[in-house]
Amino acid sequence: MTDSSKSKSMSHSDRIAASLKRRHAAETRFRLYGISAIAIALIFLVIMLGSIFIRGWGGFFETQIELTVDFSRQIIDPEGTNDPAVFARADFRKIVRNALKARFPDVTKRKDVKALKALISKAAGYELSHLIRDDPALIGTTQNIWLPSSDEVDNFMKGSVSRDLPESARRIKDIHVGWIEELEAEGALKSTLNLRFFTHGDSREPENAGIWGAIVGSTLTLFITLILSFPLGVMAAIYLEELSPKTRWTDFIEVNINNMAAVPSIIYGLLGLAVFLNFMHLPRSAPLVGGMVLALMTLPTIIIATRASLKAVPPSIREAARGLGASPIQVVLHHVLPLAMPGILTGTIIGMARALGESAPLLMIGMVAFIVDIPQSFTDPATALPVQVYLWADSPERAFVEKTAAATIVLVAFLVVMNAMAVYLRKRFERRW
C-alpha cells in the first residue's frame, strides 16, 4: 500500500487529528523557548545582583577598636587659649598614637611601635578633633572611645585577606594579627554599621570614604535635568502632536528627535564640553553643566514618551471638547494633557533614571574629579553616583573593591525606587474610557 492511497483512506477528521499533534508539539516547543529565555535572563540578573550584594554588603560595615584616649591639655591646648581654632590645629594623631601605646605597653621596639599605627585609621584623628569641636569640656579628660580601624585591619576581619597567606604577601603582618587577636579576646574590637559611608564625601582612605557627596551631586544634577527637560520636552511634544500642521518640516524634526534618542551619550558630553564649557565658560565639574548635558540627553526620551501618551488619548475626547467650542489650547490643557499625564510622568521618570545612571557625558565635563567636599550649590565642583563608582573601581586599595560594590548597591537602590515610582504612577492614574 503506497502512502498516497493510505492518506486517501484516512478520514477528514483523522487528518485534522494528525495535524493537531504536530501543532501541539510546535506550541510546546515555542513555550519552552520562551521559558528558557526568561530563565537565562533571570539567572544572569541573579548572578549580577548577587555578586554585587555579596561584594558590597561589607562596605556598609566597618571594624572599630576601643581605645582609652587621653585628651591631654598639653597636646590640644598647651597655652590654655581655649580658642577652638587652636583645638582644630592640635596634633590629634599624636593622641591616637599615645592611646595605642597605652593600650599595648609591652610594645617598646621602635619598629613595632611604628607598626602599631597601622591598626587605626589615619582618619581617626579627625574623629577626635570633631569630638573636641563639639564638646570642648572633654579636654583634660580620659575617655573610652571606639575608633575606626585601618582598612587593612577591616579587610582582615572581613576575611577578604586570608590568614593562610604567607606573611610577605599581606599587608597585615603576624605581629598585627597577634594584636588583633588580643583586642578581640578583650572585646575591644567590633564590627558596626559604617555611618561614615553615608555621611562623608570621597576620601583617599577607603575607611573614610563616603557617597554622600556623590548623592548630593547626583541630586543637584538631576534637579537641573528635570527642570530643563520636563517642561521643554512636554511643550515640544504638545506642539508637535497637537498643534503643528503636518508638513515636511515637522516630519524632519520628528525623524531627528528619534535619532537623537539613539545618539551615544558621550557625544552629548562632547557637546557640553564644546558649548557649555569652552564657549559659554560655565564652571567645570558643576552639577549645573552636568544637568544641562543630561537634559539634552533626556529630552528626546521625554518628547517621545509624551507624544506616545498624547496619541493614546482617544480622539473622541478631543472631538467632544472641540464640539463644545474649546479652543485648541483648551482642548489640550483641560482634557488631553491631564489624561496623558501618567504616561508622561512614567516616561519622564524612566528618562531621569537613565540620566541618573549615566556617567560618560559627565566624564567629558569634568565631573570625574576627586572631590572631598559635599557640594553646596549648583556651581560647586561635584561628582555623581555612577562616576563615583567609576572612580572607586579605579582605586588601587583593596578596600575600595567593597566600596565600589556598596556604591553600586546604592545606585541600584535609587534606580529601583525610581522605576517603582513609575510603575506606581502608571497603575494609580491609569484611566479607562
Added chain:
Amino acid sequence: MKTALKPKPIRVTVRNTQSSSSVQAMKPAADKNAPAPTLEGAKMNIEKVNVFYGDNQALTDIDLQIRVNEVTALIGPSGCGKSTFLRCLNRMNDTIEECRVSGLVMLDDMDVYGPDVDVVHLRARIGMVFQKPNPFPKSIYENVAYGPRIHGLVSSRADLDDIVMTSLTKAGLIKEVRDRLHESGTSLSGGQQQRLCIARAIAVNPEVILMDEPCSALDPIATARIEELIDELSQNFTIVIVTHSMQQAARVSQRTAFFHLGELVEFGDTEQVFTSPRDERTQGYITGRFG
C-alpha cells in the same frame, strides 16, 4: 497634494465667486428637488457645498435648508457623505488636513466659512453629539459645567449649578444622577452617557444641535429614550441628525434628506420622502433594495 495645507484661502475664493451670484442662480435648482423651504424659516442655508478629501470628492453640490425648531434627518447608505456633511456645518472637518470645503454654509446671516468667523464662537452656537457617547472622564457635574465655564456664560457658582441642573433636567437624566453628580461621567450606562453628552451640548444653549448617529451604540430601550428626548428638544432647538435607521428618521424627523454617493438625491418632508419618494434611488433605499 500639499495645497491642502492652506484650505482657508481656497474656501474664501470659492465662496467669493459664488456667494453673491449663486444665491439667486441656484435657488430654482434647489427648489426642484426640495420644494417649500423658504429662506425665512431657514436656520441654516447650505448652497453648492463641495467637500474634497485630497483628490476625492466626498460631496457634490449640496443645497439644503434647515428650518428652525425642526428635526432634519440625513439618511443614506454607508459612505454616502452624510456624516461629512454634518461635520461641515460646525467646521469639525477643519482639523482634517486633507479636507477642503467650498460653497456656502449660512447660519442665520453668518457665513460659517467666512474669514472673520471664530470656530470657537461658531461651535458655541452649533452644538454636537457624537456617535459614540464620549463624556469627559470627569464628574457628571463637570461634564455639563465645562461648556458654560469655558465660554464664560456664568458669573457665580449658583448660576452654574442652575445651568447644570436645568440641562440635566432637559436631557431627562436628572432623576438618575441627582445623588451622584460628583461621580465620574464614564460610570454611567451607555444610554445615560449619551444623554449626558446631550446635556453637555445644551448647557451652552446652542441654536442648532448636530447629532451624528447618536443611537448607533445603544440598545433599543436607550434608543427610544433618546428619540423621545430629541422630540422634546426640537421645541427649543434646531436639530440635524444623521441616522442609519430609516425607522428612526421616520419617527423623529420632520424633514429628511437622502444622500447617495456624495449627492443629495432627495430632500423633503419626511412623510413625503418615505411614502412617495420622487427619485427611484430613494425608493430603492427605503424599500431595502440596497444600502
